[in-house]
Amino acid sequence: MRAVCIDTTKCIGCRACQVACKQWNQLPAENTEFGGTYENPSKFMHDTWTRVHFREHRVNGEVQWLFAKSQCMHCTEAACISVCPSGATHRTEMGTVLIDNRRCIGCNYCAANCPFAVPRYDHKENAMKKCNFCYNRIVDGLSPACVKACPTGALQYGERRVLMLEAEKRVNNLRAAGYRDARVYGLEEMGGLGVFYVLRDRPSAYGLPDSPKVPMSAYVWGTAFKPVRALAVLGVFLGLVANRFRTRQNQPQETVRGD
Amino acid sequence: MTNHWIDLRNSDCFLVIGSNPAENHPISMKWVLKAKERGAKLVVVDPRFTRTASQADLYCPLRPGTDIAFIGGMIKYILDNNLFNREYVVEYTNASFLVSPEFSFHDGLFSGYNPSTRSYNKSSWVYQLDENGVPKRDKTLSDPNCVFQLLKRHYSRYDSDTVSRITGAPKDLFLKVAETYSATSQPGKAGTIMYAMGTTQHTVGTQNVRAYAILQLLLGNVGIPGGGVNAMRGESNVQGSTDFALLFHILPGYLRYPVATDRDLATYLKNSTPTTADPDSVNYWKNFPKFFISLMKAFFGDKATAANDFCYDYLPKAGGNYSFISLFEAMYEGVIKGLFLWGQNPCVGGPNANKEAKALENLDWMVAVDLWETDTAVFWKRPGVNPADIKTEVFLLPAAASFEKEGSVSNSGRWAQWRYKAVEPPGDAKSDLEIVSLLYKAIRDKYQGSTSIKDRPILDLTWNYGSVDHPDVHLVAKEINGYDLTTHRLLPSFASLKDDGSTSCGCWIYSGWYTEEGNMAARRDDSDPSGLGLHPRWSWCWPINRRILYNRASCDVNGTPWNAQKALVQWDEERQQWITYDVPDFVFRTATGSHVRPEVSAKSPFIMRVEGLGCIFADGTADGPFPEHYEPFESPVKNMLSSQQINPVIKIWSGDMNPRAAIGSADYPLIGTTYRVTEHWQAGAMTRNLPWLAELMPEMFVEISPELAKARGLKPGELVKVVSPRGEVYAKVCITERIKALKVGGLFYELVGMPWHYGFNGFVTGGKDRSKNYAANLLTAHIGDANTMIPEYKVFLCDIRKVM
Numbered sequence A: 001m002r003a004v005c006i007d008t009t010k011c012i013g014c015r016a017c018q019v020a021c022k023q024w025n026q027l028p029a030e031n032t033e034f035g036g037t038y039e040n041p042s043k044f045m046h047d048t049w050t051r052v053h054f055r056e057h058r059v060n061g062e063v064q065w066l067f068a069k070s071q072c073m074h075c076t077e078a079a080c081i082s083v084c085p086s087g088a089t090h091r092t093e094m095g096t097v098l099i100d101n102r103r104c105i106g107c108n109y110c111a112a113n114c115p116f117a118v119p120r121y122d123h124k125e126n127a128m129k130k131c132n133f134c135y136n137r138i139v140d141g142l143s144p145a146c147v148k149a150c151p152t153g154a155l156q157y158g159e160r161r162v163l164m165l166e167a168e169k170r171v172n173n174l175r176a177a178g179y180r181d182a183r184v185y186g187l188e189e190m191g192g193l194g195v196f197y198v199l200r201d202r203p204s205a206y207g208l209p210d211s212p213k214v215p216m217s218a219y220v221w222g223t224a225f226k227p228v229r230a231l232a233v234l235g236v237f238l239g240l241v242a243n244r245f246r247t248r249q250n251q252p253q254e255t256v257r258g259d
Numbered sequence B: 001m002t003n004h005w006i007d008l009r010n011s012d013c014f015l016v017i018g019s020n021p022a023e024n025h026p027i028s029m030k031w032v033l034k035a036k037e038r039g040a041k042l043v044v045v046d047p048r049f050t051r052t053a054s055q056a057d058l059y060c061p062l063r064p065g066t067d068i069a070f071i072g073g074m075i076k077y078i079l080d081n082n083l084f085n086r087e088y089v090v091e092y093t094n095a096s097f098l099v100s101p102e103f104s105f106h107d108g109l110f111s112g113y114n115p116s117t118r119s120y121n122k123s124s125w126v127y128q129l130d131e132n133g134v135p136k137r138d139k140t141l142s143d144p145n146c147v148f149q150l151l152k153r154h155y156s157r158y159d160s161d162t163v164s165r166i167t168g169a170p171k172d173l174f175l176k177v178a179e180t181y182s183a184t185s186q187p188g189k190a191g192t193i194m195y196a197m198g199t200t201q202h203t204v205g206t207q208n209v210r211a212y213a214i215l216q217l218l219l220g221n222v223g224i225p226g227g228g229v230n231a232m233r234g235e236s237n238v239q240g241s242t243d244f245a246l247l248f249h250i251l252p253g254y255l256r257y258p259v260a261t262d263r264d265l266a267t268y269l270k271n272s273t274p275t276t277a278d279p280d281s282v283n284y285w286k287n288f289p290k291f292f293i294s295l296m297k298a299f300f301g302d303k304a305t306a307a308n309d310f311c312y313d314y315l316p317k318a319g320g321n322y323s324f325i326s327l328f329e330a331m332y333e334g335v336i337k338g339l340f341l342w343g344q345n346p347c348v349g350g351p352n353a354n355k356e357a358k359a360l361e362n363l364d365w366m367v368a369v370d371l372w373e374t375d376t377a378v379f380w381k382r383p384g385v386n387p388a389d390i391k392t393e394v395f396l397l398p399a400a401a402s403f404e405k406e407g408s409v410s411n412s413g414r415w416a417q418w419r420y421k422a423v424e425p426p427g428d429a430k431s432d433l434e435i436v437s438l439l440y441k442a443i444r445d446k447y448q449g450s451t452s453i454k455d456r457p458i459l460d461l462t463w464n465y466g467s468v469d470h471p472d473v474h475l476v477a478k479e480i481n482g483y484d485l486t487t488h489r490l491l492p493s494f495a496s497l498k499d500d501g502s503t504s505c506g507c508w509i510y511s512g513w514y515t516e517e518g519n520m521a522a523r524r525d526d527s528d529p530s531g532l533g534l535h536p537r538w539s540w541c542w543p544i545n546r547r548i549l550y551n552r553a554s555c556d557v558n559g560t561p562w563n564a565q566k567a568l569v570q571w572d573e574e575r576q577q578w579i580t581y582d583v584p585d586f587v588f589r590t591a592t593g594s595h596v597r598p599e600v601s602a603k604s605p606f607i608m609r610v611e612g613l614g615c616i617f618a619d620g621t622a623d624g625p626f627p628e629h630y631e632p633f634e635s636p637v638k639n640m641l642s643s644q645q646i647n648p649v650i651k652i653w654s655g656d657m658n659p660r661a662a663i664g665s666a667d668y669p670l671i672g673t674t675y676r677v678t679e680h681w682q683a684g685a686m687t688r689n690l691p692w693l694a695e696l697m698p699e700m701f702v703e704i705s706p707e708l709a710k711a712r713g714l715k716p717g718e719l720v721k722v723v724s725p726r727g728e729v730y731a732k733v734c735i736t737e738r739i740k741a742l743k744v745g746g747l748f749y750e751l752v753g754m755p756w757h758y759g760f761n762g763f764v765t766g767g768k769d770r771s772k773n774y775a776a777n778l779l780t781a782h783i784g785d786a787n788t789m790i791p792e793y794k795v796f797l798c799d800i801r802k803v804m
């Protein structure tokens, strides 16, 4: 299985990855405003698939400024796949999670059930949009555009097992250097993330959910109703409004000032 | 850079001061982080906690404009605790030289100061000479007049309490920085200083760099892998443009520009060529006449002959200072009538942008050569003016971007890397070379047939680059390399240059970059035999592909490397020869090929210096042989070290449109500083017009501490006005823990920081209201460094006002 490791300890918040994503995928720029922090655009949009979080904290009087790229995590237990009524959201032969635009009906279920609030509705195409792991690059043996652009090596692409071993080594070094909360994020979470992290601190310090979970509804939907899912498409329409509301609620809670 | 980018990975400790590599030189962090993985320490000293600081092992704040106090304190710490590399200091620097007993320093002034001219008579800043005219030395370093003792005395006032009171750096952090960094004086350890415009853009900018150089010499950090004094240049090719004399006071290759008193060639060469009676000194600048006369042969070809002083008279003799501020003052006074802006946007990037924009109104004509219609190209319709009132005729010439033309780019590490054209420039856009060539043709045509002697320089200029409309950049590169004019072959290096007119060379330090063997800058062999990242066959670097300058100093006197694992050059006693991984920066073999013993070259490891040694004491600057702390032009406090408030030799311009806030001004109680962010480039034309970059940093902002926000009742994202005596700028509030008030002289002073990329024209200007000006430089002053006249962008006084 192919994966990306984001070693946040090497990230300098330059956002080359964010721009490379827009460039490779030819996504138009958002009309943004300065909202008091460097982080921008302020949330995922149908034209913004990856964003770097900027979080600052004062710990024992010392400032910490943490950066973490965020995007679809390409979860092993992907809630978006289990709830997708049309089968548009699926796992590719590369092990990544992809939304097939032609089959997507824009029902928003994936977004409502994604613990990372990733997929976004695109009005123009009536479809959900998110990071596709640069599918059209990796099938040709290239690394994703963000990885290619990263100047420091904070982003690494490769075989998941190999990257995971490296990540664990790195975490051990960090622990030895006194970072007691250092960890790999994505080893177990959601059955294992296809895009996982080396963190020096707890996930919420980076604006990531501390313990992401597949919502119960997604389990129920995914297992019990799978055979009759197509029928349920009709019901989806009614659920849309409620789900949009839930998507908003599902944003990772931000308790510290973002910057 | 004395070293180069990849070499950063060889360092054991980084002192990042006056720079912010993670944001402004992000690729450098690749090498810094590699070194960190090996256990290297990253120390960041900066007024703000930057993205670089986020990676630091040790961060220490300091008040903008107080680097000399900080580094001076480190120097004292090193001397007091005997932490310097004694062999290096005694043998490779001028620490042991005896200075004239006439030399003195008192209350902020060195001997020889003339207050009416605001300048120094340097006659006492000299060495004591023996009967042969050779400087006297005391290698025990105990003579009270030796450089070492003078240094000790000079910095004795810079104790850690004083340093902390001046700089606002907490004493414990300052001491931690001093301790961490001075550990690199251990033989085998390397410390590097990474600096940029946070260092230079001050009224004491040159002396800031001098302070770093002294620190590095004391620690034995110059000439070694992972060491050096490393200027990270502000643009991809600014190293190249400096090498090729972008500055007014030099000719290509850092040849001194002639001034009015250099009456004729002989006088000029005499005044430009250093001499020494010391038989041990290589004094490489003794070759100045070869470099200069070969340059004149490149300029004027056959027209330059020994009989006519090689056209020396064609060069206009400088009668003053023609730096950036001076030029704009001259426009403001109506002296200069026409202006070419070549990739420049002074309405955003110039100091005191209000005054500079006003100065442009006095021009008859102005030409902007740029990729975009810059803010300056439309200065006549900037916020607050009536275009009908401005008579300047403005032209915009579209220029090709770097991917639309072929040529070289010289990076900070002096590597000249050849680039190819990827795409044709759009529309009428042309490369700079084409534009210059067409301009030259048009000008020459106007003078054609003139018999007036004053027009000869234009008519006699060589211009042999193939088609005038589409000049061949390879012919330019070859002209730079230089020819043997007898054989018409390209020169192998500047060692072949002659002062008799038989060679030509457009820039002596680049001689060897385009030889009979081909275009060296285009080489792309990434092999690395030394394992130190020297990559000697990747592109080409000046001089003569030497990757690390002063590399003789990487070994002790006997030629044994300080660090055996990181040998650049090494004396093999058994074979009686040098093993070289880098191109030696010393005379390592004789003309007949036999190798010269290490004790000989140990006497002159700094071949470009007339002493042959690194200069702890140096007379080259206008403001003193040792860096001394003076307050910035605008400061909240009095100078705590002397009664000289500001650098006593800086030029003070008229107060017209350039008012100054008083010391500790109540109207302007905040310390302002400006900087760049990763997402934007310089004055913004190249990035504010790119939606993908604009979305990341769409608007002008001002960073303030939570305490200041609370005191002023400001909310994140709120629009405010930042005001200085010279202007006001609109910005949105960024409240951040990364900025903290600094305790200076017992009181707390708040700091505000602003990016200077924004303006009033382009896809994004800096704010949604396009009738406003968002250029931070509306606040800065027309005041510059005493040597370079680089503007003091990095510190001024200001205040924040709520917008109702």
Ligand code: SF4
Binding pocket: A071, A072, A073, A074, A075, A078, A079, A080, A081, A097, A110, A113, A114, A115, A116, A117, A118, A119, A130, A190
């Ligand atoms: S992050 Fe969300 S959208 Fe991506 S695979 Fe996981 S559940 Fe699906």
Ligand code: SF4
Binding pocket: A010, A011, A012, A013, A014, A015, A016, A017, A018, A052, A067, A069, A146, A149, A150, A151, A152, A153, A154, A155
């Ligand atoms: S490109 Fe790399 S270093 Fe830059 S923000 Fe993205 S992950 Fe971080």
